[in-house]
Amino acid sequence: MRLSNLDSAARCFEQEIALALKIxxxxxxxxxxxxxxxxxxxxxxxxxxxxxxxxVEDGTGDYVxxxxxxxxxxxxxxxxxxxxxxxx
Numbered sequence: 455m456r457l458s459n460l461d462s463a464a465r466c467f468e469q470e471i472a473l474a475l476k477i478x479x480x481x482x483x484x485x486x487x488x489x490x491x492x493x494x495x496x497x498x499x500x501x502x503x504x505x506x507x508x509x510v511e512d513g514t515g516d517y518v519x520x521x522x523x524x525x526x527x528x529x530x531x532x533x534x535x536x537x538x539x540x541x542x
Contacts, residue, residue: 464493471506483509488516491529500536503529 474483
């Protein structure tokens with residue numbers, strides 16, 4: 455993401471999520487999900503952001519470089535705003 459190669463970053467996060475789900479590492483899952491969901495919102499793909507957020511518990515949050523601390527709840531609000539075209 456630091457190199458502004460967002461599509462490549464998204465593929466890496468997708469692989470990290472698949473691996474974390476396979477081996478059961480919740481920390482890595484939460485971290486990767488938060489980063490991928492944030493990235494999907496930046497890439498105007500709120501549907502995918504919503505899909506990956508379903509993998510983590512409601513209280514999940516993590517630091518996302520360039521965005522600060524992000525939570526599942528905050529990301530879901532942004533997803534809904536993009537999907538409905540309105541701000542709450």
